[in-house]
Amino acid sequence: MAMDHHPEHPDVTVEMWTRIDEIIEENKMQPGALITVLRLCQDTVGYLPPTLLDYIAQGMNLASSQVFGVATFYSLFSLEPKGRNIIKACTGTACYVKGIKEVMNHIENKYGIKEGETTEDRRFTLEGVRCLGACGLAPVMIVGEDIHGNLDPKEVTTILEDYA
Numbered sequence: 001m002a003m004d005h006h007p008e009h010p011d012v013t014v015e016m017w018t019r020i021d022e023i024i025e026e027n028k029m030q031p032g033a034l035i036t037v038l039r040l041c042q043d044t045v046g047y048l049p050p051t052l053l054d055y056i057a058q059g060m061n062l063a064s065s066q067v068f069g070v071a072t073f074y075s076l077f078s079l080e081p082k083g084r085n086i087i088k089a090c091t092g093t094a095c096y097v098k099g100i101k102e103v104m105n106h107i108e109n110k111y112g113i114k115e116g117e118t119t120e121d122r123r124f125t126l127e128g129v130r131c132l133g134a135c136g137l138a139p140v141m142i143v144g145e146d147i148h149g150n151l152d153p154k155e156v157t158t159i160l161e162d163y164a
């Protein structure tokens with residue numbers, strides 16, 4: 001079957017579009033379906049590009065504005081691509097006092113991103129998060145699955161070099 005009804009997007013492969021069609025088909029009659037569909041589509045593609053949001057709106061017979069509204073309201077959803085490695089820098093009180101800002105400045109300067117941004121090569125996304133519950137290790141960041149504590153701002157970029 002021709003798949004020419006799918007819009008073009010560099011990050012969405014033919015297989016992904018097929019999966020997206022299934023997701024919409026399976027869920028569109030369920031209550032609260034939109035959030036489920038957005039979540040599953042984000043799992044499939046990695047994020048929710050605007051082209052995809054328009055496509056979901058069409059498929060579910062909803063206004064684009066409604067779909068964009070929900071996708072931008074919940075922090076769970078990302079309309080921008082994320083990096084392969086997500087850096088979650090703790091901006092809770094203990095980490096703040098122990099200098100997480102300086103740590104973040106080093107990351108920002110080295111990789112040319114600000115909080116909430118992703119490097120152009122999609123290697124890193126830098127996020128500020130609330131207390132990670134490891135205040136004894138302040139200042140703390142999580143990279144992917146790894147927790148790094150007692151961070152020395154000068155060494156933080158050395159730690160990050162291990163993440164490709």
Ligand code: FES
Pocket residue numbers: 090091092093094095096130131132133134135136138140
């Ligand atoms: S304030 Fe950073 S872990 Fe608690």
